Amino acid sequence: MKLYSRKLTRELAMDILNWHYDPPYDIYNNQVTADAIYELMNEGYTAVKDETGTLIGFYCSGQSAQVPAGRMLGAYTEPAIDIGIGMHPELTGKGNGYLFFSFVLNELTALDSHSIFRLTVAGFNKRAIKLYEKMGFREKYHFKTDINEFIIMLKW
Template identity: 75%
Template sequence: MTRELAAEILSWKYDPPYDLYNNEVTESSINELVHEGYLAVEDETGALIGFYCNGHSAQVPTGRELGAYTEGAIDVGVGMHPELTGKGNGYVFFSFVLNELETLNSHSIFRLTVANFNKRAIKLYENLGFKKTYEFKTDTNEFIIMLKW
């Protein structure tokens, strides 16, 4: 992840209700993407198509406070370019991410946290073998934790 790619990712704008995933381009948010284990994903032409992270960066802070992340698992977070979402690209993109992480951590349990309203993503994750295991609420949203063994 470079500063330029981080700034591009942070400038992406999603339509409602997915605007929960919109960010602001600030020095601290750029630094988070560059220094907290985020990886950019480009296609064969070099176009930025998404990003992923794992570990602490993929967890929702309220979930941590509630003890939702106690099992030993690799937390995964992903984001795809807004122009590519909702068009059937998620399966290939997220399969790539899981394969990349699996090469580093064979025989792993994967965990992700998804906003409850994001039925499109939940369906994708279920199709890839994830199962709902826990739910929690923040002041503004409801989240589901899903595991894949």
């Protein structure tokens, strides 16, 4: 499968916001609101499509990729490029993550090859943690909110 990055349009934002993940991944479900559409279109999000033009996922970098509670706890003080990703729910858990995340890392590395990459993952998301470790990320910091534990991982 060949992947391409595309500007996130209103139509693509609506598609993403309507994705439905089964428990326990349903924490990633969203609601379609004007604010949510605005964020996806204006806060550093990029769509990822395959060679047929099918939307398979998205990524973001910078503050959009950070968990607000982590910012309040000082978890993001070291310089790094924060990465957030989301893959279409029909593609998760089927071995597509490596290709998808490799594409995202290559895209971001092309912008700045000397940076440290950082991501934040929910502690229960063992599938994602395994993928990130396979891609060279290592645990750096943990924090908890009222409903979840999060792990911050870095790749040098």
